[in-house]
Amino acid sequence: MRGLKVLPSGRPGRGRLYVNLPDGRSVAWYDRQANRISVLADDHREAVLAALRPYLSGAVTIGPPPVPTAADLRRLAMPPDADLAPNRPGETLLGELEHGPAGTRTRHRLRQDLTAQTRMGDAFDALEPDGWRTLHHVPLAGLGHLDHLLIGPAGVYCVRTVPGRRQRAAVGDLLLTVGRTPPRPDPRWIRRAAAGVGRALEVAVTPALALVDASRLAVAPTVRDIRVLQHPTATPDLLAAPAVLEPPDVEALFALARDTRTWLPAPRRPTPPCPGRRPGRR
Template sequence: MRGLRVMPGGRAAGGRLYVNLPDGRAVAWYDRQANRISVLADDHREAILAALRPYLTGPVSIGPPPVPTAAILAGLTLPPDADLAPNRPGETLLGELEHGPAGTRARQRLRRDLAAQQRMGDTFDALEPEGWRTLHCVPVPGFGRIDHLLIGPAGIYCVRTVPGRRQRAVAGDLLLTVGRTEPRPDPRWTRRAAARAAHTLNAQVTPALAVVDASRVEVAPTLRDIRVLQPPTAPAALTSSPPALKPPDIEALFTLARDTRTWLGPASGSA
């Protein structure tokens, strides 16, 4: 059949490719992680295979869609304005830059913070094929927003991102110092935010600091409860950690965490 279009499903769709009719209706999707084609309209099977052939890698399984889990069903019924999954890294900073302070120093600080969150966010998003799910700019009353919340095989991580500004960064038990600037209370903040997230999700959450573009990072030997991550080494550090969550647990926690109402209560409807 002519006119079938192959469209990416986006980050929140788990790396799927959707096959759509000219009117936009989906007739199949290709799950690249599972290497499986789920066919919704069997009468278009041959055309679907022809459209997807350039994207297939190795042997694939073909059949009807798998029976959805409770987590998938909950995600499908989530109101769009309550869904945090589409948030981009640094989502709130983009708005602040557009409508925020006009002062040069304040805007420079926002740009540095945004660049750091975007780079770290891209690093975390790239872990999705390894079974990780990432949310950005998660609102937590009393704490502002968690820059990145990672949920994956090695557990849940509450990440505070700090621009290193190509200077030496020193992470201590209570403060983080970048260059000669005033020490920042980022370790204390991420520790408390992780505790709040653990209470909200009813699961263990590890606090983490992501230091981006520092000339070098020194970690105090007494800082044992907070993971310190950097873009080049973060993927290997996370994927090599001992497993703590199984795939169904990851999806269930991700579905819970992506709902704004989990964090702000039923009255909230804004991400």
């Protein structure tokens, strides 16, 4: 059948591919991770295979859609503009570099931060075949944005990325120092962020600091509650950690975490005036 369109959904190169009719109705989708084609209309089966053929690799399973899980139902009910899964690392930094101040020093610092977040984000995204799910640039009420949120077999990690700038970095209980720059309150911030994420997801969350391109790294022996990661050894360390979550738990937490409404409070509705009372009078 001519006129079928293949459209991506989710993060580029990682989400599903949907096959739609000219009027926009979906007739099938291809789940790249499971290597499965779910066909909604069997009379379009051959046309769907022809449309998806350029995107297929290896042995592909074809059949009706599987019974939706609770995570699937939550994702289907989520408004498209509430989905955090397509977020790129450093979304705000991209906007600041494009429309922000023209000062050379400021732009150089923004580029360093963006490069560190992008490299760390790419490394975390590469863990997806091993059962990990990653969100970038997660809004947290009162705290700004969390660089990365990892959910996988070894648990849930809140990650703040710090560019090492090829200098010595030192992590203490309250402050982090890179080279001769003024100390940063990253340890305190990531603890607060992890506590907030834990309350929202109702699960234990590990705060983590990820150093990128630090020449040397020193961690105070009293820092025991924060996981300190260093690029490029961060992902092997996570893969070697003992498993505490089953795959269904990972998917359920990811479905909850990718919804913006999990993190931002609902807008307050104005309170209607009491009957018989004039506005402005007590």
